[in-house]
Amino acid sequence: VSETDRSDEKKAASTVATIRDVAAQAGVSTATVSRVLSGGGNVRADLADRVRQAAAALRYQPNRLARNLRVRETQVVGVIIPNIENSFFTAVIRAVDEVLQQASYSILLGIYYDCPARERAVAATFRAEATAGILFTPGPESAGAYEALLDAGVPMVSVSRRAELPVDFVGVTNYQGAYDATRHLIQLRHRRIGFINGPCTVSTAVDRHRGVEAAFRDASLAMTPELEVETPWTHAGGYLAAKKLLALSERPTAILAGNNLQTLGALEAIHESKLEIPRDIAVVGIDEMPWATSLRPSLTTVTLPCAEVGRVAAQLLLDRIKDSERTLQNVELPTKLVIRASCGWE
Amino acid sequence: VSETDRSDEKKAASTVATIRDVAAQAGVSTATVSRVLSGGGNVRADLADRVRQAAAALRYQPNRLARNLRVRETQVVGVIIPNIENSFFTAVIRAVDEVLQQASYSILLGIYYDCPARERAVAATFRAEATAGILFTPGPESAGAYEALLDAGVPMVSVSRRAELPVDFVGVTNYQGAYDATRHLIQLRHRRIGFINGPCTVSTAVDRHRGVEAAFRDASLAMTPELEVETPWTHAGGYLAAKKLLALSERPTAILAGNNLQTLGALEAIHESKLEIPRDIAVVGIDEMPWATSLRPSLTTVTLPCAEVGRVAAQLLLDRIKDSERTLQNVELPTKLVIRASCGWE
DNA sequence: CTGAAAGCGCTTACAG
């Protein structure tokens, strides 16, 4: 093996074939290669064959970076969420991914851990990465974070929580879900219902608060303010909130918890207090909870159509990418009260 | 407002400032703008100021796509996992993300749903996107999927499951974890231990099988083959496996489940059969299970250091990106048997 | 210290 051969080998091993290599090998221009491989124009069959053979032989993979720069668009969609350890978001992402993979988009994942600064940072990064679109669940102070994206005309849809921005939205009927859960508890003769809610700085918490309130009102009852506690959407948040509720001189006979993590925390607090579900206290959770049926007693929940939320979100984004002028969409998907064993039976 | 002004406005609204706009506004060359904004070379203070002012005024954001193409590297890392609805992976991703955000990388997420074809597709896409590195948990038939990536010299580290490839690896002590759990059950006088394992086509399942086997052997006992069932790493898999075990003429007195989803399924099956934990049957789960302490009885588990796995994986990748020549790393992080209430007490 | 110019790997009018 000569010196030259060796260096060629080395080059072949560490370097990647480009469109020029394919063109040279096939004896055509790069334009023709591009036409053959990217589908577009008509190319004579024999040339096309030569190109395909050359591409295969060189294991040619088009460099997406170059294509992106040239056509000024990418095949990646940014997904911005507050927390990946929350099963609501993972269930949504799963559905989003299925639709997006179908449409040849990849997901760039941005997690901001309920931190406004990180949310801004992620949004700025995605702007720089020139994502084809953004799916986001905004935090409480998200106002400024998405401005640059909006200015740049990047298609966006907000998911689950409404954004104060002119973007498409898909969420669930939080008002109705909270209403249904509360009415169910009221019908079971509960009057002191502890309500563990997220911070009322995001739309989901506000809507749920209103739903609970309305259910009381419709039953000619009133909410007891000390029984609603706003706490972070976390396990610790739910735990602390439940502790507080259970320590009340007149403790609640039922607890309604705002999301899956809070519910987990509340359950832990209840178990620590040696209360028995549903005999001593009823529990309803609002959210996606894969473990609801594995609990004993199984947990009554307001289920959210996570997969549907994800699918619709992805579809709205795809539609918006295709047509930036279409009117703003606003979708609310129905929640469903699923009665299991954690509230007992009438 | 004149025609021209209007069209300028429109242009300003829909178009994004480039480095040329900044250069023009600041009265310097694009090279100088690049130097100022990308940190590099020395630039006279007054020029630098002018550049920064112009950039701010135009709300200039460098186009990462162009930079990427030019410098032949991206700021994104591909993360390839079988399933996002598995809390092990989300816990790992969270930690990965924290390290990677720190280092200014974003995560491109690839989910393959335990499907070899999708795994290949994702790997090919990430190759085309020119990711700076790949973190992946390979499936059973992953052999070919990562070849192109490897050929292209893309840094890779396999996470949790060993790959048959020359790449860095970080996982947990599955052998020891399964051993500890089994020994614990044996010490509690269990002899018929149902073991719900994943398919022995991936290293985690194989290692756990060996651990269980060794614990029996060290106690001068033998595993009962009918009591080990290989099933997918899903809720349904665990449910079906537990059903099968509980239907045995001589049913097991304990169940060891291989991951969080299988454990959930097994619990559901146990509840359906009206058996009481731990009185009638003991249960141990191996995996990250955020809900373990919210269960009643709380669940004895072999906990995995997910966060540490994620951090190490990200760090190994960063190190590999920096130095492609360093020797292959092989890290196994310790599991821990956490005894709670689901096996009763001695 | 600064600028003119080349070039990353594609796609796509524009000629022919």
Place this chain on the structure above:
DNA sequence: CTGAAAGCGCTTACAG
């Protein structure tokens, strides 16, 4: 149908 050439927005030797 096909190719030569321009250009996407950057960075970086190379001169000066």
